[in-house]
Amino acid sequence: MIGILFRRTFQANGVRIIACVIGLVVWGAVLPLVYAGFGQTIGAFIRNSNNPLMEQFASFGGGDLFSLAGAIALGFIHPIAIALLGVMVVGFPILSIVGERQRGTLEVLLARPISRHALFLVLFCVGALSLALLVAAQLTASVVSAAFSGVLDELHVGNIPLVWAMGTLLSVALMAIAFGASVSFDRVMPALGVTLVFVLVSYLLEVVGSIWPAAAWVSDFSLFHYVRTKELLDGQLRLFDVGLLGGVLGIALLYSWIVFPRRDIAAPS
């Protein structure tokens, strides 16, 4: 029964996942190409401009275009990547619980001998696997693109799994927060609103902190800050970052695990 539910959930989200994989593969390939083609020139131009403001803006969210690691890091924090990942990070949990609850299909499903815990676990696993796939697709495209551009030797390819693991951990932690919102409301809009506010504020704090040195401290309050892609590509993994993201994931999961079975399932609208 769980296998049927698992397969069906993957199938139902298949088009969405494939579209996001294609988008992230294209995006993941673009920045190493840009770096290989124009990175040195852009870097020299900015350095020669002697304009600190321009240098600040050039290192957006811990990424830049002056090194291959910087380009990959920029690809990770860029709004395009965030938006594509957001389809699964935010859209999937919201649609699969509160969306189905609002439509009325959740009660058709839960009229079967499936516990809410089992349903939640299946949905969470499908979401987590999808996100692992999406992050892997983007990184693989970046590596292939770097190889194609002849700059792969600038990268410690052996450290890529670290970036994949931390990128996936961040995405899954944010998805767990979306699941928490999804199990807490009867209608889509409040759940979506709460999740988007959390993700966008967190993202904004990281961006502001990264481009404005005087406000660098605010990025400590962003979950995005704890995936330090450039450091990870150099093989530096901070256990604190793992613990923090893991802690957020654990708390959000525990919350959903407790709340989902205890909440009344409102009549569909």
Add this chain to the structure above:
Amino acid sequence: MPVIRTSGLGKHYPMGAWPARRGTPVRALEALDVEVMPGEIFGFLGPNGAGKSTTIRIMLGFLHPTSGSASILGHDVVRDGLAIRKRVGYLPGGISLYDSMTGNGLLDYLAGLYGRPAPLRASLIERLELSEADLKRPVRDYSRGMRQKMGIIQALQHDPELAILDEPTEGLDPLMQHAFLALLDERRQAGRTLFFSSHVLSEVERVCDRVAIIRRGKLVAMSSVATLLARRRRHVEARIEGAMPDLTGVPGVSAVDIRDGVLRCDLEGDVGPFLAVLSAATVRDLTIEPARLEEAFLEYYAPDAADAADAADAADAADAADAAGVISP
């Protein structure tokens, strides 16, 4: 042992934690005591908002009761939801389906989640006149009636011991309603129990063994359909030649009206004493209009009907209900 037993079952909704929303809790269901026995078709009556769907949703574990208890097939609805849902089929009111799936795909999927075969599917598809071509189309292309048929099939295809059906004939045309009611009858003969909510009283009258009437979350009546009907007033009209019989003191007779040689009255309970008196007169024509469940329902249910002293108003309401065939709150 009853298939369904509720004892003092209640559901209250708090008004919310915000000071602006604080107020008296909404009492959706209060102290409901219902027992449904094996092999019966049980009708659960009440207009919109009476608490029918709340009761059903508690039975299925979608809502948590705030007081009392309920058990289905011997399992507690709060603790043993999984055991219950293994043995129950459920049709939600105004069912929603996965629009992107084909009819066949949807039925396979929903049957697969029970983890057991669906022996009744083929016969249900045939009886409800869904073609193979229909079942190959995506559900999004289905009409409301076809969706309802799919809802009925998914609820019954695995031959559940108990089927809980929330307004099952909604959206079905009269022919399909007829076919569906015949299906229920067959399921009863196969020993299955059916619990269905409705506000279409003619179908309840036709197939149900017993009914419960719920009003504003409270049970106001529960009895067999036959008992309920026997208690109802019948409308009598007799064309009499010569002297009119004296109906004073005849048990069950009320609202006597004699005009132009026509005697009109309401008759409640046993018809014997009334006919005995009538036999003394020269009766040229006699009509006893059969009691309708609508009238029983109205008496229990129409707002403040119990307090209504004006019999004419009640009769008007009954006529309106007869005409519509559906009771509105």
